[in-house]
Amino acid sequence: MSASTLELRVVEARTLNPLIRLLRLRADDSRQLPAYAAGAHVRVRVQTGADDSAVDWRHYSLVNFSTARNATQVPVEYVIAVRLEPAGRGGSRFMHERVQQGDVLTIEMPKNDFPLHTGPGGTVLVAGGIGVTPLATMAARRRAEGLPVRLHYAGRSRDTMAFLPELQAMLGDDLQVHADADAGAPLDIEALLDACPAGDRLYVCGPKPMLDAVLEKTQARGWTHDRVHFELFSAPVVEEGDQPFEVELAQSGQRFTVPAHQTLLDCLIEHGCDPMFDCNRGECGVCAVPVLEGEIDHRDYVLTAREKAQGNVMQICISRAKGARLVLDM
Structure with missing residues (x-):
């Protein structure tokens, strides 16, 4: 555990339906947990391989049904719900099949990229x-x-x-x-x-x-x-017409082929690169990379229409190439 993470015990693991599993997390000493606001999520450390060496993180929104005014300001537990993605990268399968009541999970402090605004109106x-x-x-x-x-x-x-x-x-x-x-x-x-x-x-x-x-x-x-x-609330999906393309890293000269079923981000990680990323959904902008050559198939929700038209930066977690090749400034 570090200053930015918590070790919380699973006090309840319940299947809500064939696709969704609820996990209730608390500290062993029942202490109050860090406050959060509506829309917040936590990142949970998951294992994506058969052994414990393949480690990754997944985002899960914090769920609260209490209408007490201070319910999320003085929480003693966090509740998350995990949807099973059989064709995913293994995080949801770990949460569904391997995590049991009594286990301890490592999570990061709550973060809110989807805040609820105040003010007039419904x-x-x-x-x-x-x-x-x-x-x-x-x-x-x-x-x-x-x-x-x-x-x-x-x-x-x-x-x-x-x-x-x-x-x-x-x-x-x-x-x-x-x-x-x-x-x-x-x-x-x-x-x-x-x-x-x-x-x-x-x-x-x-x-x-x-x-x-x-x-x-x-x-x-x-x-x-x-x-x-x-x-x-979904990972990048293969769209009709997606094709493989070549990516070249200008600073190192490395070249890889990105398959139709794989994101550019995952391809780079698979080949030993260490790009920055966070949301994996094209929302946060952390994975932006300059593009030196090639036409981009923008699929993100970060760039403006003007930035997309300029064609010199892309979000590698979700966007692809429209043509056969991209050259990235990395």
Whole structure:
């Protein structure tokens, strides 16, 4: 343990449904844990290989349903929920299959890249799947403050959607549940936005297709950036048409082929490079790298339209090459 990490014991490990597992973490001496605000997450140390040598970190939002005003200011436990990603890099499988009640996990202090803003107007929360976790805490915070809040919670089917009883008990008629299997179609984003008064702020957390749809439709309506807040809750996915490409590192002269199924970041790490990165979702900007040659397929949520058009920097965790080759200044 260091000054920036905590060693917490798993006091409860419970399967909520075939895809989602809840873990409740506490200190052995039951001491108060560092405070956090709605939208915060912790990074958890995971093992991604068969032995203990392959170590990585994964982000999990902190979940709170208490509407007490100080619930997240004086916590004695952290609650996280982990979605199983069978085709992922192994972190979720570790959390689902190997972590048991009584085990000790190393976590970093809470961090918040998805803060809940204060001020007039209502709060509209839009959750897709496991993206409900930070939004549930936001809903509890708004209830604690006596401020208006509505949650739209979408998923493929009700049996894969976590925390429905808790959310219903907390929000009542302010919870709108959409299951694709029941409705026969995805959540109607246009209708949702039509029902938002001018002063409402929108908070969106879910998979990339949902986030892309919401951002596209709010931008088409002229909604300003300070009105739409988001967090992506999925790792980069292979998109239709993705092709292998060559990457050259100008400073060392090394050349690698990035397969269609692999991110540029993962390819560099696999070949012994040590690039900076954090979110792995194209949101934080930490992994930005200058590009000297080649056309970039920008897939991030950090760069402005002008920066993307200039084509001289990319977020290597999620963006790719449009052509056959990229030359990076690294």
